Amino acid sequence: MYWRSHRLLKKSRPLPEPVGFAVQESQMNKNVKLFEFNDLEIWQRGARFFARYDAGAHQVAMREDEISQSEAELAMQGKDAAIKMLFGLQRRLEDAGINPYVPKGGNLLCNCRGIRSQKNFSGWPDFDAFEAKLNNDVAWVKIPVETPYSNVGISEKWYKCLKCQKVWRLVEPDPPFAGLWDEVPSY
Numbered sequence: 001m002y003w004r005s006h007r008l009l010k011k012s013r014p015l016p017e018p019v020g021f022a023v024q025e026s027q028m029n030k031n032v033k034l035f036e037f038n039d040l041e042i043w044q045r046g047a048r049f050f051a052r053y054d055a056g057a058h059q060v061a062m063r064e065d066e067i068s069q070s071e072a073e074l075a076m077q078g079k080d081a082a083i084k085m086l087f088g089l090q091r092r093l094e095d096a097g098i099n100p101y102v103p104k105g106g107n108l109l110c111n112c113r114g115i116r117s118q119k120n121f122s123g124w125p126d127f128d129a130f131e132a133k134l135n136n137d138v139a140w141v142k143i144p145v146e147t148p149y150s151n152v153g154i155s156e157k158w159y160k161c162l163k164c165q166k167v168w169r170l171v172e173p174d175p176p177f178a179g180l181w182d183e184v185p186s187y
Contacts, residue, residue, distance in 0.1 A: 031045055034049075035075055037079055039053055039054035039062075040053045040054075041053070042067075042076060043064075049067050049069055050066055050067060051071070051072075051086065055100060055102060061102060062164070063100070065093065065100075067089060071085050071088070112161050112163075112183070116130060118181075120178035120179055120181075121181075127172060130170075130181065138162075139161060140159045140160070141159065141160050142160075143167065145157065145158050146158075149180060150171075154171055154172060154177070155171070156170065157170045158170070158184065167183070167184040168182065168184060
């Protein structure tokens with residue numbers, strides 16, 4: 001098991017409690033993140049549930065597997081229950097002859113979550129260095145901003161990961177606001 005023990009020291013962050021698991025018609029095609037703990041996320045898409053987690057041993061390698069509603073409910077009970085659910089999922093995959101410690105297809109998908117460990121910046125030099133890193137990395141492409149983080153004169157750019165198609169926002173610091181690097185929700 002390659003789940004890094006030092007990550008277990010972080011606190012879990014349950015998201016707002018869903019109103020049951022009944023799927024409303026308007027939610028049928030939407031992705032809804034139900035729970036997040038370190039690099040483990042529980043998602044609901046229509047009536048189906050998925051666990052997205054870091055399967056890598058020495059580098060970030062995100063993997064997503066379908067889970068049952070009861071596994072999703074178990075994971076949302078907290079840190080220990082989430083780890084128990086993940087171990088059970090990985091054991092079930094191994095029993096089926098699937099290696100759960102590599103991304104699906106065996107190729108590393110991307111390093112979106114690992115490109116920067118902090119969401120905020122310590123100042124302009126930190127921001128400028130990170131922006132230059134993004135602009136020089138062929139895995140990222142700038143795309144137009146659709147819904148800005150703030151309507152108050154803060155400069156913002158969106159970047160799309162060409163490996164996994166996730167979209168991230170880069171918002172310049174405007175003291176006391178320390179700037180932001182974060183995934184764009186529901187893009």
